[in-house]
Amino acid sequence: MLWLALALAPPVSASTPAAFGDLLSQADALRSADPARFEVLLARLTERVHEATPAQRELLDYLKAYRLGYTGRFDLAIEAGTRLFETSSDPAIKVRAGGLVVSSRAVTREFVEGLVFLDKVLALVEQVDDAEVRHHAWAAAGVIHNQVGQYAQAVHYVELLQADGVQGRTRCFTGVLRLESLGFLDAAPEDPAEFQSVIDYCLSQGETMLANFGRVHLAAKLAADGQVPVAVSLLESRLGEIEATGYPRLLGEVHARLARLKLSLGWREAADAHALRAVANSSGIANTQVLVQAHEVLYENALARGDAAATLQHYRQYAEAERAWLDQVKARELAYQMARHESLQKSQTIELLNRQNDVLRLEQQVAAKTAEANRLLIGLLALLAASVFYWAYKVKRMQVSLRTMAQTDALTGVSNRHHFTQTAEALLEACRRGGADAGLVMLDLDHFKAINDQYGHAAGDWALRQVAEACQAACPPDGRVGRLGGEEFALLVVNQDLASVVGLARECRKRIASIDARGAGHAFALTASFGVAGSRSGGHDFDGLLARADDALYRAKREGRDRVCVHMPGSHADAPSPASR
Numbered sequence: 001m002l003w004l005a006l007a008l009a010p011p012v013s014a015s016t017p018a019a020f021g022d023l024l025s026q027a028d029a030l031r032s033a034d035p036a037r038f039e040v041l042l043a044r045l046t047e048r049v050h051e052a053t054p055a056q057r058e059l060l061d062y063l064k065a066y067r068l069g070y071t072g073r074f075d076l077a078i079e080a081g082t083r084l085f086e087t088s089s090d091p092a093i094k095v096r097a098g099g100l101v102v103s104s105r106a107v108t109r110e111f112v113e114g115l116v117f118l119d120k121v122l123a124l125v126e127q128v129d130d131a132e133v134r135h136h137a138w139a140a141a142g143v144i145h146n147q148v149g150q151y152a153q154a155v156h157y158v159e160l161l162q163a164d165g166v167q168g169r170t171r172c173f174t175g176v177l178r179l180e181s182l183g184f185l186d187a188a189p190e191d192p193a194e195f196q197s198v199i200d201y202c203l204s205q206g207e208t209m210l211a212n213f214g215r216v217h218l219a220a221k222l223a224a225d226g227q228v229p230v231a232v233s234l235l236e237s238r239l240g241e242i243e244a245t246g247y248p249r250l251l252g253e254v255h256a257r258l259a260r261l262k263l264s265l266g267w268r269e270a271a272d273a274h275a276l277r278a279v280a281n282s283s284g285i286a287n288t289q290v291l292v293q294a295h296e297v298l299y300e301n302a303l304a305r306g307d308a309a310a311t312l313q314h315y316r317q318y319a320e321a322e323r324a325w326l327d328q329v330k331a332r333e334l335a336y337q338m339a340r341h342e343s344l345q346k347s348q349t350i351e352l353l354n355r356q357n358d359v360l361r362l363e364q365q366v367a368a369k370t371a372e373a374n375r376l377l378i379g380l381l382a383l384l385a386a387s388v389f390y391w392a393y394k395v396k397r398m399q400v401s402l403r404t405m406a407q408t409d410a411l412t413g414v415s416n417r418h419h420f421t422q423t424a425e426a427l428l429e430a431c432r433r434g435g436a437d438a439g440l441v442m443l444d445l446d447h448f449k450a451i452n453d454q455y456g457h458a459a460g461d462w463a464l465r466q467v468a469e470a471c472q473a474a475c476p477p478d479g480r481v482g483r484l485g486g487e488e489f490a491l492l493v494v495n496q497d498l499a500s501v502v503g504l505a506r507e508c509r510k511r512i513a514s515i516d517a518r519g520a521g522h523a524f525a526l527t528a529s530f531g532v533a534g535s536r537s538g539g540h541d542f543d544g545l546l547a548r549a550d551d552a553l554y555r556a557k558r559e560g561r562d563r564v565c566v567h568m569p570g571s572h573a574d575a576p577s578p579a580s581r
């Protein structure tokens with residue numbers, strides 16, 4: 001019955017127009033129904049393998065692996081199926097190849113490997129669109145669980161198949177598998193009609209052998225319900241047909257069942273005959289329950305006959321078969337537990353790795369967020385610093401501009417009186433400390449009122465700017481020019497003797513006298529009177545120096561204007577000094 005499960009593997013449609021694809025589809029479709037034709041097609045396909053697309057080549061590989069299993073070379077089928085499972089990227093091919101491996105492992109009783117592989121196959125099932133391929137995986141799961149005595153699990157997979165609307169051979173096979181598994185669970189369906197519908201469906205699909213397995217389970221149910229004669233006649237009516245199949249497992253099952261049924265009816269000789277047939281058919285099948293049942297019947301009959309030697313012999317065989325069967329039950333249970341343990345370990349390892357991955361991912365996210373926050377913080381700080389610098393710069397500029405405004409005469413751009421006084425005092429103090437000479441030139445425009453009156457204030461302003469400019473141009477770099485008020489200016493000169501300061505005053509006088517008012521559209525002449533005082537005659541005190549220069553200036557005015565007068569000690573309590581141009 002096991003290898004029949006492999007035959008359930010569904011055909012997969014090979015969608016290529018080429019003849020190769022058609023042949024491949026044919027081979028796939030009839031691989032279990034017509035093994036001889038399948039062999040022929042497989043040989044032809046192998047010759048023309050160069051025509052195959054990669055997908056077709058994989059399908060051909062699968063069919064070859066299937067053929068290995070079909071012809072009993074399970075180790076090779078497992079090897080080929082495993083290779084295909086590992087290399088293919090097509091979930092449908094993977095599931096088919098994996099199903100083949102699982103079913104073959106069930107046949108070779110490598111249950112641990114089969115169950116572990118089954119987990120890999122089942123993990124792919126949801127990716128498969130083809131329902132038949134999916135059914136194949138579930139059917140393989142049902143078979144191997146039935147084989148390891150996990151009947152509830154087997155029933156679970158069968159019911160999955162039924163809920164998914166399984167049809168054809170798979171529906172027949174899994175229907176029988178369910179009856180068998182429920183029988184082992186002592187949970188056989190109450191209604192014999194349920195057995196009959198499985199049998200009828202299998203017959204409608206031409207699955208006579210499976211229908212007869214169904215009848216064996218129905219017979220067991222009838223016997224349990226006390227209808228032993230009905231059960232016997234059910235099996236006997238099909239005995240010829242069953243014998244004709246020559247399938248030892250089915251024959252063993254049927255004869256063992258008939259032996260037990262007939263013994264319960266007291267038909268000892270017939271029971272013996274069936275038991276012997278059951279033993280004969282089970283000779284190649286180790287550790288089966290059929291042998292236990294058959295030897296039990298033989299032993300009970302020998303005991304009833306009072307044949308001590310035969311009783312002993314059959315009892316020994318019965319005990320041996322039962323021990324072997326129980327050993328197998330234990331071995332299967334152990335295999336199942338080992339497989340579950342291995343799967344659990346794998347899934348725990350995967351879970352652990354997933355957790356580690358989660359932690360790593362979270363760490364990366366945290367690092368990324370921290371970096372982002374740092375970037376943001378740096379950006380904010382940079383912005384803050386920039387705005388602090390900007391405002392500091394603005395404030396500084398404003399301070400500078402306010403200070404300049406406070407120190408500068410708005411009309412002429414030279415120092416105003418207050419600033420000039422401060423600067424001059426500082427410079428004079430430095431000269432005094434350094435023992436250097438300094439001098440002060442004061443100048444006042446001549447008859448300026450007349451210019452204002454005659455040409456207007458704008459012309460007067462223009463004239464004042466020209467005068468300031470002329471004085472600035474003549475003043476040495478370490479000197480200072482200031483507007484003392486109205487049309488009165490002053491120049492402070494440091495580190496120079498009186499003669500140089502007088503020279504500077506004369507230079508200024510010349511420059512002012514040469515200002516050409518026609519540039520401003522007027523025709524007036526500009527002159528100024530100058531008073532000069534030096535530090536050597538009266539000290540470095542600014543007020544004293546200013547008073548002395550003013551005194552000389554007053555004298556220049558008095559003496560006719562447009563001239564330079566130097567303060568001489570003695571004039572204005574000091575002696576008068578000569579005027580000069």
Ligand SMILES: Nc1nc2c(ncn2[C@@H]2O[C@H](COP(=O)(O)OP(=O)(O)OP(=O)(O)O)[C@@H](O)[C@H]2O)c(=O)[nH]1
Pocket residue numbers: 411444445446447448449450452456457458459460461464485486487557561
């Ligand atoms: N345009 C203009 N005129 C000014 C300014 N400051 C003072 N003045 C004028 O300067 C003139 C000074 O006149 P006065 O003090 O009589 O002196 P002056 O006419 O130059 O005569 P002397 O100094 O004696 O030669 C006045 O008419 C003031 O109004 C100014 O900023 N702009």
